[in-house]
């Protein structure tokens with residue numbers, strides 16, 4: 183029981199950090215980024231390559247930095263132009279980016295699975311109420327909490343975080359107040375992509391690395407965003423935790439339905455709250 | 465003397481819709497100018513051109529004699545031009561204090577700090593942690609003015625500040641604006657409320673068909689002449 187709940191927490195934490203990047207970008211650009219899962223996957227592969235040579239910590243740093251750079255380029259080249267376009271156009275374009283990145287990964291790293299061992303310091307198990315539990319999974323929860331907490335504190339209390347919130351609501355008002363809104367876009371999309379990349383490398387020793395890992399988790403990340411209410415961090419948090427538990431208990435209790443459960447949950451929430459848990463109407 | 469802000473034959477459009485066809489307007493340091501005109505004539509578009517939300521497609525804008533070629537959204541703020549926009553544009557997802565701090569983004573030096581703004585509008589201090597949109601219309605206008613002051617501007621542009629306010633609040637607004645003018649900040653006042661205009665402005669310009677059709681000193685025109693040049 184407890185172990186199931188813990189596993190749900192681990193998965194939920196990962197989902198939340200990944201979804202936070204999605205929410206951040208949507209908040210500013212109103213672009214639903216289908217490439218977000220591919221960024222997660224790219225983070226896992228880049229992190230894996232660097233980690234096998236220079237160690238896990240270097241892999242994490244590399245995934246974060248490389249994906250931040252990818253995000254900045256994505257915003258300057260694409261997202262800036264997509265802001266305010268019809269949703270269908272943004273979906274098609276970002277889906278195209280997803281396909282391109284998946285192909286890039288296939289041609290650079292091949293189609294096979296890769297495995298990454300947790301770093302020695304985090305390898306092993308601890309006993310939790312008598313049951314063994316991998317230390318690395320606890321690390322996932324801690325790392326996710328640190329990232330999510332850092333992001334929340336920055337948005338809430340940071341000077342630049344204030345600018346981001348203002349620009350997300352009305353960029354022209356923020357600019358009128360002296361905020362360089364042209365710089366906010368690349369920064370936010372870079373940060374969102376870095377979150378995707380970091381969750382990719384952090385997930386790598388827990389899940390496995392393969393070219394469709396991005397699309398797989400992207401679907402769940404969307405379910406989180408929709409259940410949470412598009413653009414809401416608090417909603418995404420609740421939804422990610424909920425979905426983590428549903429996944430974890432679902433695979434044990436209702437294995438034949440497990441793959442469907444997230445969508446049933448989404449349908450259930452949407453029937454009662456079409457705008458999502460924390461969303462506002464419209 | 466060099467004008468603080470000078471528009472010369474400025475043309476501007478939204479998409480394909482051309483709104484301004486050559487606007488000439490100059491404001492000297494510390495001067496108080498009213499920009500008048502009928503509904504929908506393009507007064508706000510003049511402001512939007514400075515804020516780069518309308519596209520300038522001709523003419524010249526100079527600030528302290530220097531030509532501004534590339535206008536971005538934050539350019540006006542960096543040049544010391546603060547706007548109290550029509551409809552106030554208080555950000556509902558920020559607290560009152562955060563709305564004010566936002567405009568301290570550039571850290572321009574000057575007398576206006578958070579404390580100074582709270583000194584001028586004590587109600588904002590009292591309610592500083594509530595969302596800006598929880599305020600009444602008049603209080604929101606104070607917040608919008610406070611936010612503009614946080615930029616420590618040399619020119620304060622107010623776009624229909626009396627819109628939607630009760631008459632007693634408009635009187636209060638007049639007092640506040642006169643006190644502000646006395647501090648030496650130049651004011652460009654866009655207003656339909658002619659009594660308020662008369663209280664504040666030394667000069668006026670009337671916008672019509674995308675250009676300035678009449679202009680002069682406030683003291684040299686009576687209310688009826690002013691009305692008819694607006695309606696013209």
Ligand SMILES: Nc1ncnc2c1ncn2[C@@H]1O[C@H](COP(=O)(O)OP(=O)(O)OP(=O)(O)O)[C@@H](O)[C@H]1O
Pocket residue numbers: 478481483501502503504505506507508509510550624
């Ligand atoms: N964002 C926009 N896109 C397209 N057209 C616009 C936009 N904003 C205003 N317009 C049009 O430009 C013209 C001038 O509008 P503007 O807001 O500058 O007038 P105004 O003089 O400020 O009017 P009011 O007294 O009602 O505030 C109007 O015909 C208006 O419909």
Ligand SMILES: [Mg+2]
Pocket residue numbers: 507508509550623624
């Ligand atoms: Mg207007």
